[in-house]
Amino acid sequence: MPVNLSQPIKKNIFSIPGISLGTIESGIKYANRKDLTLILLDEGSIVAGVFTKNQFLAAPVKVAKYHLSSGSNKRALLINTGSANAGTGDVGIDNAKQTCHALAQILNISENQVLPFSTGVIMTDLPVGKIIDSLDPLIKNVGPANWVDAAIAIMTTDTVPKASSTSTIIEGNEVKVTGISKGSGMINPNMATMLAFIGTDANINEAMLKEITREVCDESFNKITVDGDTSTNDSFVITATRQSNHPQITKKNASYARLKEALLEVAGFLSKAIVRDGEGATKFIEIIIEQGIDEQDCQKVGKSIANSPLVKTAFFASDPNLGRIMAAIGNAPIGSIDVSLIDIYLNDILFAQQGFAAPAFTEIMGKEEMKKDEICLKVVMGRGQFNSSVWTSDLSYDYVKINAEYRT
Structure with missing residues (x-):
């Protein structure tokens, strides 16, 4: 659906x-x-x-x-x-x-x-x-x-x-x-x-x-x-x-x-x-990147997160394994990143602050937010004045099934 x-x-x-x-x-x-x-x-x-x-x-x-x-x-x-x-x-x-x-x-x-x-x-x-x-x-x-x-x-x-x-x-x-x-x-x-x-x-x-x-x-x-x-x-x-x-x-x-x-x-x-309507999608995810160096900088970070199978499967499972998001940010092809400047929000909840787990964030809080079918993930990079967004979906069992059977 x-x-x-x-x-x-x-x-x-x-x-x-x-x-x-x-x-x-x-x-x-x-x-x-x-x-x-x-x-x-x-x-x-x-x-x-x-x-x-x-x-x-x-x-x-x-x-x-x-x-x-x-x-x-x-x-x-x-x-x-x-x-x-x-x-x-x-x-x-x-x-x-x-x-x-x-x-x-x-x-x-x-x-x-x-x-x-x-x-x-x-x-x-x-x-x-x-x-x-x-x-x-x-x-x-x-x-x-x-x-x-x-x-x-x-x-x-x-x-x-x-x-x-x-x-x-x-x-x-x-x-x-x-x-x-x-x-x-x-x-x-x-x-x-x-x-x-x-x-x-x-x-x-x-x-x-x-x-x-x-x-x-x-x-x-x-x-x-x-x-x-x-x-x-x-x-x-x-x-x-x-x-x-x-x-x-x-x-x-x-x-x-x-x-x-x-x-x-x-x-x-x-x-x-x-x-x-993505194949097998169960969740719509907006990824907002703030304070990037320029539009391209923001897009590279956003797409690194959005295209990560580990991130996408975590969203499908409502699994608050949010270290995967931090890893995807670190893999973005944007040169040196000062991780101590990065804050990350899941909907309106701060889960990473200055590159570390936010003290008030709990696994239960994360799981409840990730159960929602509309999710906003915001990454504040602290390296510039540009903001941009990427829109993606989760990665489910049905995606594999649809593509495995596409020609059959």
Whole structure:
């Protein structure tokens, strides 16, 4: 069961002017399962993306990045589950290109205006024929209110579809933001085994969309981890249809800040939802690092804790073996640490003070706090003025079971 994460309610998910979505069963891997999703964008829309840093780059990622390099004016995103089309060599690239070409011909647009995305088992060939045969009926299924259906269709080991919406006012005009994501395992920045698509009708130029996409990704999806593994297919995309009537955002000003706040609200929910729905997760853990030298310093400490199997299994067992946290901090790749400056809190309880066990802390207190399904771990480093957070889950028996049986 996901940790305090419920099904999205369709009426709470806003349509975005200029965006239509459709889904269909194409039989890529399973029968009776929606596995192909199309996101259509009105002419004049622009797209920016951030992609995996795994060096075994999946074929659709290579093609999507290449198509984006020709300009941001895109018209369609084609997303399949069931095959990651990764580790498939030149054949995989050709297969991704074929699907883009076929869709472009039907829509009467350029092939480089189509961006392909895939998720599923690595080193499995893309069933191009099934996808191409499904394109005509898929296009007939598109509509502006299909965001939740799309969130369901892009799921793999997820147990709950992930969708979120918000709106804001920019210079007197309403701007809407809606997003969907998928991901449950192989989750670790940068980014996670995840796909995330956010749409907005904000009027923003290409340079600023690229900038805001990177910033939003860094402050949301790049701060999550479930198991420390980075996928071959990670993609985070923001599309802007530019149909809101506010003056175009061309620089970092109050309008840029207002839009970023709205985008972060949606991206923050979606990224944390991935952790809450982490494979086998029973607890959602926020790790706050305070008084680091800089953002990177804080993130390295946070991720050292979050990716430690010993720490994660202790949280699963509600075992206050909190020396594991201290050991993980000491293993962080940040150079020399003065442990005498470090205080550590479990929720609001001080358990380590100046690098030693706090006198008032007891095992019983620790166990009671670790039984909770929402836990905040705060580490005060005493070495600077920067603060940051990482979001993670525990590591349970079910995580092992899910991944041991993933292909069976």
